[in-house]
Each structure stands twice: as structure tokens, then as C-alpha cells.
Amino acid sequence: MRRTLRTTGFLLLFLIAGASPALACAGLIGPNGAVNLVRTTTLAAYHNGVEHYITAFSFQGGGGKFGSIIPLPGIPTKVERGGDWTLQRLIRETQIARRSADVLAAPAAQEGVKVILETRIDALDITILQGGGAAVGRWAKENGFVLPPDAPEILDYYAARSPIFMAARFDADAARNRGQQIGDGTPIHLTIPVDNPWVPLRILGLGKQGSDLVQADVYLLTDVRPTYLPRARRGMFLQYSAPASTALTRDLRSDKGMSWMPSAPMWLTHLAINSNARDLTYDLAVDASGLTLPSRPARLMSVLALGMIFGAVWVTGLAWKGFR
Numbered sequence: 001m002r003r004t005l006r007t008t009g010f011l012l013l014f015l016i017a018g019a020s021p022a023l024a025c026a027g028l029i030g031p032n033g034a035v036n037l038v039r040t041t042t043l044a045a046y047h048n049g050v051e052h053y054i055t056a057f058s059f060q061g062g063g064g065k066f067g068s069i070i071p072l073p074g075i076p077t078k079v080e081r082g083g084d085w086t087l088q089r090l091i092r093e094t095q096i097a098r099r100s101a102d103v104l105a106a107p108a109a110q111e112g113v114k115v116i117l118e119t120r121i122d123a124l125d126i127t128i129l130q131g132g133g134a135a136v137g138r139w140a141k142e143n144g145f146v147l148p149p150d151a152p153e154i155l156d157y158y159a160a161r162s163p164i165f166m167a168a169r170f171d172a173d174a175a176r177n178r179g180q181q182i183g184d185g186t187p188i189h190l191t192i193p194v195d196n197p198w199v200p201l202r203i204l205g206l207g208k209q210g211s212d213l214v215q216a217d218v219y220l221l222t223d224v225r226p227t228y229l230p231r232a233r234r235g236m237f238l239q240y241s242a243p244a245s246t247a248l249t250r251d252l253r254s255d256k257g258m259s260w261m262p263s264a265p266m267w268l269t270h271l272a273i274n275s276n277a278r279d280l281t282y283d284l285a286v287d288a289s290g291l292t293l294p295s296r297p298a299r300l301m302s303v304l305a306l307g308m309i310f311g312a313v314w315v316t317g318l319a320w321k322g323f324r
Contacts (some may be wrong), residue, residue, distance in 0.1 A: 045221035056185035067169035071158035082187030083255030123175035148207030199284035210278035220269040235275025
């Protein structure tokens with residue numbers, strides 16, 4: 001277990017075992033204000049120099065189209081529909097412990113933004129973007145996103161770390177037409193080659209008031225026990241840290257897109273975020289080798305963050321004026 005996972009998660013997810021639906025790492029704003037952001041859940045798994053980032057989107061109310069913008073640590077080589085039970089199985093594992101589409105490449109420059117990948121997964125339109133904060137903000141507005149006042153600062157902050165973003169546009173009406181029910185999640189699996197993962201937590205507070213509660217679950221799967229910063233921070237709690245069980249390893253490897261996992265158990269870490277937006281002023285920096293603390297640039301990202309966007313996910317609101 002040399003490497004770590006990134007969160008992220010960042011989007012809406014339907015959880016089993018009594019957990020509530022969640023939006024992965026973002027603050028979601030719909031055109032009529034009826035879309036609710038609840039607890040978010042994300043898996044960041046790291047093995048052989050590749051991060052596997054898995055999160056899920058679901059809608060909790062309202063109609064029309066809305067979405068999120070999520071910062072990524074690098075350019076994904078693959079964006080596909082995730083497995084059917086990976087996130088739920090992780091939740092069940094840690095709860096028990098406490099109780100006892102091929103990507104379509106479409107490079108195109110647009111106002112300083114490069115569109116690297118575009119694909120449609122169920123009722124989600126996924127776009128991978130490369131560009132500076134201001135350029136990504138312009139692209140978002142031109143594509144129907146309504147950005148809150150703190151968006152420019154947050155986008156600039158993340159673009160300085162990595163100029164790669166994922167825009168996920170969710171069509172609730174199309175989801176209903178497909179037979180999806182409120183709370184049903186669409187899992188998304190991104191495969192990202194990267195030296196070390198980092199988890200964008202600050203973005204979870206995007207558009208929120210200082211007293212607003214932000215809740216998220218971040219799961220890390222790494223070859224060995226990872227080190228991370230911050231170790232102790234107001235609103236972040238270590239819930240679980242142990243080798244994954246043989247049963248969990250078997251179940252995860254059998255899910256769609258998870259055959260990359262080694263047969264030997266990886267290290268499972270569960271961090272819970274339960275913070276006011278004003279206190280979520282950090283990201284999670286990880287050293288996947290477990291031998292040292294995260295690198296200085298990653299450490300600065302974790303310590304000097306000024307505020308949160310979307311639970312590290314990062315959902316900005318969309319008002320869909322002319323969605324294609």
C-alpha cells in the first residue's frame with residue numbers, strides 16, 4: 001500500500017445501510033433552489049502510480065438541469081460508469097467496524113479552456129477541462145452554470161494546484177425519463193495517473209454561509225498505511241484505519257472496473273468531515289508511500305486553503321438557460 005486515494009468526491013450518491021443520499025464534494029444549486037446537498041461520499045484509491053477516483057451523482061429534488069465543477073489532480077485517461085456497489089460496500093464495512101462508456105476524446109480550445117474529454121453516462125454529461133480559474137469560470141457561465149460570489153477565488157486556488165477540472169451536468173428530467181428515482185446514484189470512475197493524490201475538501205464549502213454544515217466521507221485505499229496532512233483539524237475525524245478485510249477485497253474486486261485492485265488487502269482509511277463552512281479551510285494532502293509527510297506543495301495546499309467549495313467536490317450551481 002504505497003499510495004493513497006483522493007476524495008472527492010465529490011458528487012451525489014445513494015448510500016445503503018441507512019445512510020442518506022449524498023452529493024460528491026460540492027455545493028449544489030439548482031435553478032429553482034429545490035436541489036438539496038446532503039452528505040457526500042468519495043473513494044480515492046491509489047495503486048501503481050494511478051489514482052482511481054470514484055464518486056456518485058444523484059438528485060434529491062427539483063427538476064431541469066444542474067451540476068458541479070470538481071478539481072482533479074491530473075488528466076484522466078478514462079472516465080466511465082463506476083461499479084454498482086463499491087461505495088456502498090465501503091460504507092457498510094466501516095459501519096460494521098464501528099458497531100462492533102468509453103470516453104470520447106474531443107480536444108477543443110474555448111476561451112482559454114481546453115476541452116480534453118467529453119462523455120455521456122446515464123443522465124450525466126461529463127466534460128474534462130484544462131485551464132486557469134478565470135477561463136474555467138467563463139466556460140462555466142457560458143455553459144449555464146450560475147457561480148456563487150466565492151467561485152473566482154476558489155477556482156483560481158485550485159487551478160494553481162492543478163488546471164484540470166471535471167464539469168458534471170445532471171439532467172433530472174432525463175433521469176426520470178430513464179426510470180431513475182430520487183436518490184438513485186450514478187457512480188463515476190476516473191482513472192488518473194498522478195505522483196500522489198490529494199483530496200480537495202475546501203471546495204465543499206462553495207457558495208455556503210460560514211455557519212452552514214458540511215458533511216462528507218472520504219475513503220482511501222492504498223497499498224500501505226498512508227501519511228496525510230492535516231493530521232488533526234477541527235471538523236475532520238479519523239473513523240477507521242486498518243488493512244481491508246479479505247471479504248471486502250473480494251467484494252470490491254468483483255465490482256465493475258475494480259479488477260485493478262491487487263488480491264492482497266490494501267489499507268483502508270475512512271475520514272469523516274463534519275464541519276462548519278468557515279472552518280473547512282484546508283485540503284487533504286497524502287503521501288501514498290507512508291514513509292514521509294506529503295510534499296511541500298501538497299502540504300501548503302492542505303494548510304493554506306482559505307475556504308471551502310463543494311465538499312471537495314465541488315458542485316457549483318447550474319441554471320440551465322440553454323443546455324445542449
